[in-house]
Amino acid sequence: MLKSETVRTHRYFSISAGVAIIPIVMVGIGGLIPLVYLLAKAFSAEGTALVQIVFRWRNARLFLNTLLLTAGVLALDLLLVTPAAWLTTRMQLRGRRFFTVLCALPLAIPGYVMAYALLALGGNTGIVAQLFGTSIPRLSGYPGALLALSAYTSPYLFLNLRTALLGLDPSLEESARSLGYKPYETFFSVVLPQLRPAFYASGLLISLHVLGDFGVVSLMRYETFSYALYTEYMLSFEHIYAAWLALMLLAFTGCLLYLEAKLLNNVTFHRTGRGPSRQSPETQLGAWRFPAYTYLSLLTFITVGVPASAVMLWMFRGLNMSALEGLWAALIGSLSMAIPTGVLCALLAIPFAYISVRYPSRISNALARIGYVVYAIPPLAFALSLIFFLLNTAAFIYKTLPVLIYACTLHFLAEAIGPVRSSLYQASPNLEEAARSLGYSRIQAFFRTLFPILMRGMFTATALVFLATMKELPLTFLLSPAGYETLALNVWSYTTEAMFAEAAPYALAILFFSGIFIAVLTRHEART
């Protein structure tokens, strides 16, 4: 039943593929604007300066650092998060929802806040020294960046795995067990292989995060390629050389996408059995309960407990009430960009996921990955290109909320594709065919059969994008209407000026509303 054969390939793009292609082309065109802009900038560079800035050995070293960090974060996330996803979906565990929310919550914590919090643990005046009287060395360099980024990216893997695990057909595992496989053998030879699409999708996202991160690595004093890129954006006003570095980053992203496509090639993981699918039964943990709780508590203590308590400490260090005045406006601002962006991304992700799963071919694979390419364009370049484009075509919508939402949607689309694709992999094309044979059109068949199955993935997608948008900075900086406020802008503004007490309520508001969102989401998931 776990087939590796090719899905029945359609020799021509049918109408439904045609419908799916329209939004993809639109996203492609949207992504083309910054790309053309980058290329135009890049080719106005001067030779000598180009060599001095772009093609120097130091950049290669920085790239190597980036690779080491990416590999490390992927490995650590894999080790830490896979058991958590398993425990919270398959085991009878008191407080399962609670731990699910906690495992997803690091998404609500801006990377630099995570780094500040981990840094605050060590040193003479660190939290550990204050609590226990002996100081531990401060985290920095590779271990510091590794820990902060792993904690910060872990929910991407957790949520993707969760969606996949919840959608697995238990009959496969039951067959394996009936054939005499032990539980752990079943896990390794039956369950894990089926999770591959989820691993790849989240691996890709995590890698892109590590590649693009500057906040964490700069605070942890570990220099990666984005250090060179960001420095260039900070120092020059023209961004000609930055464009070169951005293109190099895009080329590297292209390699990653190629790799992922190769790995995913020709895998199908949908059920072929008859009858309605069932939820996997929950296993009793028995004596394993204690280690399971210990592990979950430790994990979430590091990823959520440490940063949340650091923010609390900031707050108690002396809160200035006047800093609270803007809280309401900032909250409304954050929500009114994050909610539409989340929903739009989830909807837009469907065609991307659909053509790559149902019409696997070189072209559809390439098309489906456009979203990731757009994601890898440095947001600053993206915003500036959009400014240039809008002012010369439709100046009246420049600096309006719809433009900001448009930019965020395009940028964060990649985060939505993975979960939607994972859930689509589990839906058999037979369903659509059956609906077709009952006289529904392709599009009707899609909405009658696939859409309900996709809901789970779409909820995860909405959540991922919502949480990412709540923390968004560079696009908001340059594209939001003048006077527009968000929670993230305030956190950033106060922390850069070392006004941590004032930043705390805004950071807590992000945590709180993201937490509610995740809680609602997991509740809904449990019902579908």
Add this chain to the structure above:
Amino acid sequence: MFNNRSRLFNYVLPILILFTLMGTVHAETLTVYSGRSKSLVEPIIKQFEKETGIEVKVSYANTTQLAATLLTEGDKSPAALFWAQDAGALGAVSKKAMFDKLPESILSKVPASFRDADGFWVATSGRARVLAYSPERVKAEELPKSIFDLTQPMWKGRVGWAPTNASFQAFVTALRVQVGEEKTEEWLRGMKANDVKKYAKNTPIIEALAAGEIDLGLPNHYYLLRFKKGNSKFPAAQTFFKANDPGNLVNVAGIGLLKSSKNKDAALKFVDFLLSAKAQQYFTSDVFEYPVIEGVIPNANLVPLSELLQLAPTFNLNEMDDLDGTVSLLRRVEIL
């Protein structure tokens, strides 16, 4: 259905249009691009709104990003004013001839060292580079007298700086003007060989100092004061190098009027307000910066302005516009 539609046309749309119109005819508005943090300047902007009835819409972002935005927008910019964190960004926008000359009535309020020589921008507050240190680990008599002492072996691995920070780069530019290219490069290499630690910005320098990671740091003067405001026992202190040392550089935040501005009167009122005694008092009392006009009650936590100006190396801010040269030097030495 028909009924709904007519209701839409009869009531809802006119109301929406009315609201939109109300939005546009609402009192005077002024759009400001501010590279200065919201956390620092919002109270004084609110004060301006209250006094004049002019509504100020602010886009807050990093100074460099805003300069890049302005250069991209060109004469289509919706902004009336650009308020920058450092003189370098103002220079870049000024070079593209995007600023209007400020009237003499405004320029004459500040000393010559606090404005653009051609009158395209004016400083709104000043800040100094200082030597921050750990009083537990560095004795007063050990304190280095000059930045050139920091390359001595006794400071190996004990000093922190923030080379991507604009203020640090302004300091290196000043150093090049003051002691020459060669000596600057020698010093930078010396510092690197002495294992100077790189931080992302000024705040982490202060935190590292308190945590015991470093014993000396080269930040701007106001960060430590903000830490001390929250916790008077915060374990770090700061001082200046000897008089005229490049390490005591005074730099400014400043503002310029954009040519594309549609509301120049209101914009100039705003600039005028920032140079008023009230606004200047706020900058020094609440934000711990230096005023740029006379007649402001000094902040007791700051070295008085007159004393600072004696300690600081003297510069024409226009001499310091070669950021490119500084950056390529820092690249050559592989600090960036």
